[in-house]
Amino acid sequence: MTRTSPSVASGLVKRLERSKAAATELTRATSLMRDAALQEIQKTLEAHVEDIVAANGQDLERGVVEGMEPSLQDRLRLTPERVQGLIDSVGVIRSLPDPVGDVIRGMTLANGLQVTQVRVPFGVVGAIYEARPNVTVDIAALALKSGNVAVLRGGSAALESNKLLVSLMQDALVAAGLPADALATVDDFGRDGADALMKGRGYIDVLIPRGSASLIETVVTESTVPVIETGSGIVHIFVDASASGEQATEIIHNAKVQRPSVCNSVETVLVHRDALGLVPDIAKRLLDSGVTLHADEAIRELVPDALPATDDDWATEYLSLDIALKTVEDLDEALDHIRTYSTHHTESILTSDMDNAERFVKEVDSAAVMVNASTRFTDGGEFGFGAEVGISTQKLHARGPMGLPELTSTKWIVRGQGQVRP
16 A cells, blocks of 8 residues: 655645635625625636536546546536536526525523524535546535535546636636635545545545445445445336336336436336336337347347346446346335345336335335336436435435535524523
8 A cells, every 4th residue: 555645645634724714714605605606607617618628528538548438438528518507507506595594493492592403514525526527516516505615536537627627616716705725626636635535534524425336335434534425326117017108118218318327327127027018119219229138038038139137237237328127027026126136226116006106105215216207307407406416325314316405414503691501
């Protein structure tokens, strides 16, 4: 193991100290000031779309040379349209209500004490992610709106993209009268930067990982700071016996093909034996879009072009134009399969039987459970959050797409007139 040099360690500590100081300064900034900073971020990004795409092109070229998987290339890629989407999302975030100061509950005690529980920022939010420059903008905007400082480790794959994005947004913060240190990156410290976030007790208040299962596992197991765990997506759709064939075909195609490289794309389709007649149309639509099917024997009899599925397929997050299809006898078997293989991200049932739908909703233990809808809707932007910090698959504090309220903690405020406890 390489030992961190004293100069690197000193530089990291100083940067985290500045972030901590900026968090204190940010508590004095009004909601109007933070909204003005978000507007400056929009203007600055809008003025540099070509520069952002060019910097991203450098990252993409390097990724291709280094053999980056196509799914990661798609996550890494910033087109002018995608950059505009990020700018628009900042605008949506700016328009949302400020969660800071919201009263969760309040009461006046018998002794006259006025007690309220209010939302407050975490303080300094760290994020570790890979090949996702969109996350750089999303987290920076959500953190700022909720009164938090963000310290980012975006990984080497998006180094040039993130370097420019952070620099532009820091300029926007200064233009709006806020400290540049309200947004920081530790990418220039490499692996040491990630270690500093994971071991940054006293500097980092909460850490959010986004990326591969191995990255998330590393952050969860090695961190000494609190972690909000986001998860990989082995996402299921169950086609019940009463499902509409046309609807099932459209939903499954959308859930797989619309953007296959993301965590809410479907990976496994479970088909009730009495709905096997729907499979040829579903399969044809997928095959026509270049999807490789991995199927059990019953489905392969109907779709000879499908590859034989193995147990590994049920446990695979493809993040590509691949999908697994399995026949199940009934809802019970579908639920059992999901309990065995799900990563507790998103599952959907396609059915006309509302009793089965309600049972599915109650018994599936995932962050998002859908009825007759594409799994691609599990997304902060689609839920009206403007963007998301990530999709939490844990059960403490936050679960599902995480927006502004999920970036706050609470504080109890007690106001009295000289009361003492007897």
